[in-house]
Amino acid sequence: MAPLDAHLPRPPLHHPSLFQPCVVLLLLLSYAPAPTLVVAQDGSQPKADMPTGLNDGMNLVRFKQALGSPAVLSSWMQGVNPCGDTRAPWTGVICAGGIVTGLRLGGMGLSxxxxxxxxxPLANIQGLRTISLAxxxxxxxxxxxxVLVALKSVFLSNNHFSGAIDGDYFSDMAHLKKVWLSENAFTGKxxxxxxxxxxxxxxxLxxxxxxxxxxxxxxxxxxxxxxxxxxxxxxxxxxxxRFDESAFTGNVxxxxPKTGKTSCEGAVASSPASASDGKEVESGRAVMVSVVLAMLLLALIAGLVIVKKRREDSFDTLGVENGSGDSVSVSLPRVGGSSKRSSSSTHRQHDSSRKSSISSKRSAGGGDAHGELxxxxxxxxxxALSDLMKAAAEVLGNGGLGSAYKAVMANGVAVVVKRMRDLNRMGRDGFEAEIRRLGRLRHPNILTPLAYHYRKEEKLLIFEYVEKGSLLYALHGDRGVHHAALDWPTRLRIIKGVAKGMVYLHTELASSDVPHGNLxxxxxxxxPEYEPLLVDYGxxxxxxxxxxxxxxxxxxxxxxVQHRQVSGKSDVYCLGVVILELLTGKFPSQYLNNGKGGTDVVEWAASAIADRREIDLIDPEIVTGTKQSVASMEQLLRIGATCVDPRPESRPDAREAARRIEEVSVEGGGDGDGTRGTDSAPSARDAVLTSRLSAREHSTEEFSMS
Incomplete structure (x- = not known):
């Protein structure tokens, strides 16, 4: 398959003046012997007559050596084609059409x-279009x-780059579409x-x-x-x-408009007078800051004394109700003081199989700062953390990354506390930067975190509680009112919202290899209105x-699974599974680690489409009474099947997938397969549909989630 950016003009390899007409030179060159392939084994300059794949590989090895040959790039080896058909692509190397088109080296601990x-050496890789070092x-x-004049995307976010950037830095990079320099220490204009x-x-920026x-x-x-x-x-x-206020905040x-200061009268002007007055202003600010800091210090000391006294004889717990109405002890990380249990909390304990703890031992030398929310x-x-300490809580469940608890605070506000066990790839500063980044997201289909608590051993993330729960529960666990509400229009509205949320994440978190990662x-x-809210992203x-x-x-x-490679197209695969799950009403076996139970919706869809029996997949509960919508359901089914194509290059990206999903209407198909009329005489296909649905409605088929 040709590279996605094959239409982009290649960067010039020689100066235009060298191409002046010269008949004698051309004749001489036409009789020159064919060049031979020479592969350097010592990391020297690649040969111009070397095949593109090996040439790219040698240039990447030179780049690796310039970085100090980090161990994480051990798959980059001399004399090997990074995009060879007989082996997986090199770590962090993106290939298309047999050539290197991108480097995704984000989050690898490089320095x-x-x-x-x-x-x-990167300038010698003619197909290179994107670089991510975030x-x-x-x-x-x-x-x-x-000098990389053909680049389309540059992601340098969340590093320690500093200094001013030359005003002409981007002058020759006319093809750039995405520039991410955020979370560094760049200065100047x-x-x-x-x-x-x-x-x-x-x-x-x-x-x-x-x-x-x-x-x-x-x-x-x-x-x-x-x-x-x-x-x-x-x-x-x-x-x-036209951009939101959040794009400009933090610039006093x-x-x-969009800054909170509607008038620009008295805006900063660089004059000698203002410069001289600036020293007095800065002096006044310094005095004010000192006073404020002193007051905050006194308040902090007083607060710690009060907290210590209140907790001297009690253990910090959340009262948790399990499914049977019994309570269990759910402890939160303490801000300070000892971790002794008091006799007043002993009666809340039950059998160990019913306990759910969201705390662990404090790290050695841990200070009070580690107890902040x-x-x-x-x-x-x-x-504050103290509000959560007093809250009655309920165990919601366990996931691959941790456990979730519902906590209702004294003021009636309900939140979800997620105890995250495995978010340990970054230190405190990196973790806080990433969570702050997620906290700035705003979209109708994204649930943004409210707060976090950091400790080395574990982290807590706090989210708004959403009453109806997950789509998984509504589809497979609840046979009540929420499940009954999942008719065809509602399911279509849900998947459209999911797709919009995905596009937003792929825009705002574009520096990440997989912006969502867990859809x-x-x-x-x-x-409340069955609008979807994405969580556990980023x-x-x-x-x-x-x-x-x-x-x-x-x-x-x-x-x-096959090559240990993930990208934004991996998110699209996950979106396709959700589409097939919504349409079939079946629990996907893809969600299970052991592969036992559920339905292989991916294989089922591929087989049904190949045999032109798409209707067999559609959940009878959304077809009954809405047969005029079957064409639309089949249209969405084919979109889902495209999203789960085993070849990433054959899947649409998130934006294109969302565009196709948006074109699906509640009634009638939009892909040329025909639309359904409203005449009273059923067609032959409707008769077949009715027969098949009747057979399925009387079936005793069941699925397993374990």
């Missing part, structure tokens, strides 16, 4: 600086990627050469130290933009005022690879 020596520990100046990127779709004014980027192609938490000043350009010098989203108000019906909650940078392969559903995709 050091990236200079011209490291970038030079979530590592690289430092120094921004890599000199300006935003490069003016960004204005030259006419194809730019995503620009993320948040959480740096950029200063000065925002360039007037009136680029209609720009769909995702964020410069929050910098030192920018002046008026927000008119061309960027900005004014105008940090709010990242105050849409539902603020609360399945158990991680889709249903709001954890891939936080989960150790060995645990991710066990706990995250994206690692059940064919490419992950």
């Amino acid at each position: 050091g600086t990236i200079n011209e020596t490291a970038v030079e 979530n590592n520990k690289f430092s120094g100046d921004i890599p000199p990627f300006g 935003i490069p003016s050469s960004l204005l030259k990127l006419s194809l730019l779709m995503e620009l993320h 948040e959480d740096n130290q950029f200063s000065g004014a925002i360039p007037d980027m009136d680029t209609q192609t720009l769909t995702s933009f964020n410069v929050s938490n910098n030192k920018l000043e002046g008026e927000v350009p008119a061309g960027l005022q 010098g900005l004014c105008g 940090v709010m990242v989203n105050q849409d539902k108000g603020a609360f 399945k019906s158990g991680n889709i909650l249903l709001g 954890y891939l940078p936080l989960v150790n690879p060995s645990q991710a392969s066990v706990s995250m559903f994206a690692y059940k995709s064919p490419e992950a």
